[in-house]
Amino acid sequence: MRIAMLGLGSMNGAILSGFLASGVSADDVVATSRSAASARARAAEHGVTVLAEEDDAEANRRAAAEADVVFLGVKPHGIVALCTEIRDALRPEAVVVSVAAAVDLQMMQDALRAGQPVIRSMPNTPLSVGLGVVGLVPGAHVTADQTDRVKGLLGACGAVHVIDEAQIDALTGISGSGPAYAFHLAEHMAAAGVELGLDPALAADLAARTVQGAGTMLVENHISGAADAAALRRAVCSPNGTTERAIGQLDSHGVPEAVVAAVKASADRAAEMTAQLREQV
Ligand SMILES: NC(=O)c1ccc[n+]([C@@H]2O[C@H](COP(=O)([O-])OP(=O)(O)OC[C@H]3O[C@@H](n4cnc5c(N)ncnc54)[C@H](OP(=O)(O)O)[C@@H]3O)[C@@H](O)[C@H]2O)c1
Numbered sequence: 001m002r003i004a005m006l007g008l009g010s011m012n013g014a015i016l017s018g019f020l021a022s023g024v025s026a027d028d029v030v031a032t033s034r035s036a037a038s039a040r041a042r043a044a045e046h047g048v049t050v051l052a053e054e055d056d057a058e059a060n061r062r063a064a065a066e067a068d069v070v071f072l073g074v075k076p077h078g079i080v081a082l083c084t085e086i087r088d089a090l091r092p093e094a095v096v097v098s099v100a101a102a103v104d105l106q107m108m109q110d111a112l113r114a115g116q117p118v119i120r121s122m123p124n125t126p127l128s129v130g131l132g133v134v135g136l137v138p139g140a141h142v143t144a145d146q147t148d149r150v151k152g153l154l155g156a157c158g159a160v161h162v163i164d165e166a167q168i169d170a171l172t173g174i175s176g177s178g179p180a181y182a183f184h185l186a187e188h189m190a191a192a193g194v195e196l197g198l199d200p201a202l203a204a205d206l207a208a209r210t211v212q213g214a215g216t217m218l219v220e221n222h223i224s225g226a227a228d229a230a231a232l233r234r235a236v237c238s239p240n241g242t243t244e245r246a247i248g249q250l251d252s253h254g255v256p257e258a259v260v261a262a263v264k265a266s267a268d269r270a271a272e273m274t275a276q277l278r279e280q281v
Helices: 010-021 036-046 059-065 076-086 105-111 125-129 144-155 165-176 178-195 200-224 229-236 242-252 255-280
Strands: 003-006 029-033 049-052 069-072 095-098 118-122 132-138 158-162
Touching: 003 010, 003 059, 010 029, 010 036, 010 125, 010 144, 029 036, 029 059, 036 049, 049 059, 059 076, 069 076, 069 144, 076 105, 076 255, 095 144, 105 118, 118 144, 118 165, 125 132, 132 144, 132 165, 144 158, 165 178, 165 255, 178 200, 178 255, 200 229, 242 255
Parallel strands: 003 029, 003 069, 029 049, 069 095, 095 118, 132 158
Antiparallel strands: 118 132
């Protein structure tokens, strides 16, 4: 299967790392970026061909023309223009997969040739280490076989959920933006350790491995049905112990409400961006 990755920044770069680690051959991938400097850096990092729009105005069209699956990984405001740009270069059966927040299927289908298969997705960056989460919304012209092929590709790097388009902003609030919440938590756990006198490298290591261990334990217990997040939290809290005191601080500082507000703010921002993008097309 030939894969084109148009735009190779944080997200498409993470997906590509996941693909290569899961056995996709670098020879089967052609990527693009806007600048020549970025293309050189990404080609050296991943060992794939990266064409730069700055060097060749036809870069995106050339990469798309050869592909069975085309991942659109530019910023949301660039997606419709990119669809228009590659429209006539795509093979009719090539599946276009957007990773962009807020750009709905209709906007992309309207910009592409009638009948071109399009899938809207919301991935997250832990796909790079095989632990990602992806929401997939197959468009009207996508066959079950095409959905299965894209599911298979991404499923080798994480968990894939096929969802309705109405659910994608909520999914974005949890799993699309969510890695940043966990990184933010780790960042501040480590900073507190430094305030308490720990060496910064030790504090960062303790925070990182604690988030990793808690995450792995949470997923294993979730899959087996043995315990949910609340039960695992309670198991760390000895009555009148250290953790109970710490959780009391999180609660009295409004962390539960803040987390709910953060997830909703991400989902709301996605909807707001969709409305803005609709006005522009
Ligand atoms: N970051 C995340 O965690 C995440 C999660 C889920 C979804 N997304 C979605 O992923 C998309 C990309 O976000 P990102 O964070 O990866 O952004 P990013 O790091 O800024 O990457 C954007 C990439 O697009 C390239 N580019 C820009 N215009 C181009 C053009 N006309 N032709 C070819 N390449 C072009 C850039 O090239 P240069 O480097 O040369 O400028 C860069 O490689 C967004 O739509 C976002 O909603 C991101």
